[in-house]
Amino acid sequence: MRxxxxxxxxxxxxxxxxxxxxxxxxxxxxxxxVTDYLRDLFSLDGRVAVVTGGSSGxxxxxxxxxxxxxxxxxxxxxxxxxxxxxxxxxRAAGSEAAWVTADLGDRASLExxxxxxxxxxxxxxxLVNCAGINLRPxxxxxxxxxxxxxxxxxxxxxxxxxxxFGPPMAERGWGRIINVASQQAVRAFGNSxxxxxxKGGLASLTRSQSEAWAPRGVRVNAISPGFVITPxxxxxxxxxxxxxxxxxxxxxxxxxxxxxxxxxxxxxxxxASDYVTGQLIFVxxxxxxx
Ligand SMILES: NC(=O)c1ccc[n+]([C@@H]2O[C@H](COP(=O)([O-])OP(=O)(O)OC[C@H]3O[C@@H](n4cnc5c(N)ncnc54)[C@H](OP(=O)(O)O)[C@@H]3O)[C@@H](O)[C@H]2O)c1
Numbered sequence: 001m002r003x004x005x006x007x008x009x010x011x012x013x014x015x016x017x018x019x020x021x022x023x024x025x026x027x028x029x030x031x032x033x034v035t036d037y038l039r040d041l042f043s044l045d046g047r048v049a050v051v052t053g054g055s056s057g058x059x060x061x062x063x064x065x066x067x068x069x070x071x072x073x074x075x076x077x078x079x080x081x082x083x084x085x086x087x088x089x090x091r092a093a094g095s096e097a098a099w100v101t102a103d104l105g106d107r108a109s110l111e112x113x114x115x116x117x118x119x120x121x122x123x124x125x126x127l128v129n130c131a132g133i134n135l136r137p138x139x140x141x142x143x144x145x146x147x148x149x150x151x152x153x154x155x156x157x158x159x160x161x162x163x164x165f166g167p168p169m170a171e172r173g174w175g176r177i178i179n180v181a182s183q184q185a186v187r188a189f190g191n192s193x194x195x196x197x198x199k200g201g202l203a204s205l206t207r208s209q210s211e212a213w214a215p216r217g218v219r220v221n222a223i224s225p226g227f228v229i230t231p232x233x234x235x236x237x238x239x240x241x242x243x244x245x246x247x248x249x250x251x252x253x254x255x256x257x258x259x260x261x262x263x264x265x266x267x268x269x270x271x272a273s274d275y276v277t278g279q280l281i282f283v284x285x286x287x288x289x290x
Pocket of ligand 1: 053054056080103104132153182228233
């Protein structure tokens with residue numbers, strides 16, 4: 001009965017699971033239909049992406065993914081050595097990559113960085129706001145200077161870069177903005193302090209940017225990572241008991257790795273996500289669902 005219904009409703013559907021499994025068990029063969037279909041759906045050929053924080057951790061993995069899907073990528077951060085090293089690796093893999101130094105916590109430097117970023121391969125079609133800092137003093141010890149710095153890098157910079165690149169995307173009728181938030185956008189966690197507030201603001205900014213530009217082809221979404229082992233979390237990750245306790249809070253049973261963000265980045269940057277906007281998408285091994 002189920003088979004009849006399936007064939008009635010999906011006459012061109014893929015073969016049933018047992019046949020596909022048999023194919024999988026055999027030698028890998030090129031399937032032109034699948035390859036062309038996936039390329040059309042996910043390709044970033046001809047697109048230009050600016051990735052802040054693209055020299056390290058999650059941003060670096062996102063830059064690699066976007067470049068691998070065909071985008072020309074401009075990396076933005078403060079440290080020239082890590083930027084040059086990352087761009088060099090992307091170029092060695094056959095991609096087009098450039099880098100620009102900017103302190104996104106400083107408005108003049110941000111403006112100059114944005115101008116330089118657009119000068120590399122032209123105006124970006126894709127903006128990834130991934131640069132971030134997490135200062136972790138307990139709330140009662142958090143200084144105004146730490147608060148200001150956190151808000152400047154984690155929230156004001158994505159706002160300013162959105163103001164710079166969002167309207168031209170809307171004018172051209174196509175664009176993607178991906179903001180990297182945190183589960184601390186929706187829950188207090190480990191001295192969330194100013195960091196949680198900045199990420200809560202970023203999730204809200206994502207909805208506002210989407211509301212403003214989605215009608216003209218720009219999709220704006222945020223990614224919420226769980227606990228991901230990167231230089232940002234080096235201290236917490238170096239404590240095996242703490243690291244294991246965090247892994248145990250996920251459904252998958254391990255902490256995140258930078259490479260876990262490649263798939264979501266290509267999805268959100270590509271045509272595949274045409275009807276997805278204004279969302280905060282959790283990529284956390286199920287942490288937030290427990
Ligand atoms: N790792 C996690 O568990 C986790 C969880 C939730 C959310 N996140 C978010 O994910 C994003 C990436 O984090 P990550 O773990 O990949 O951290 P990371 O490895 O420390 O990378 C941070 C990146 O941001 C850049 N950056 C920092 N301050 C900057 C500034 N003032 N101006 C320009 N660039 C700056 C850094 O380069 P320079 O230092 O050279 O400038 C680096 O490229 C952040 O927004 C973070 O809040 C991470």
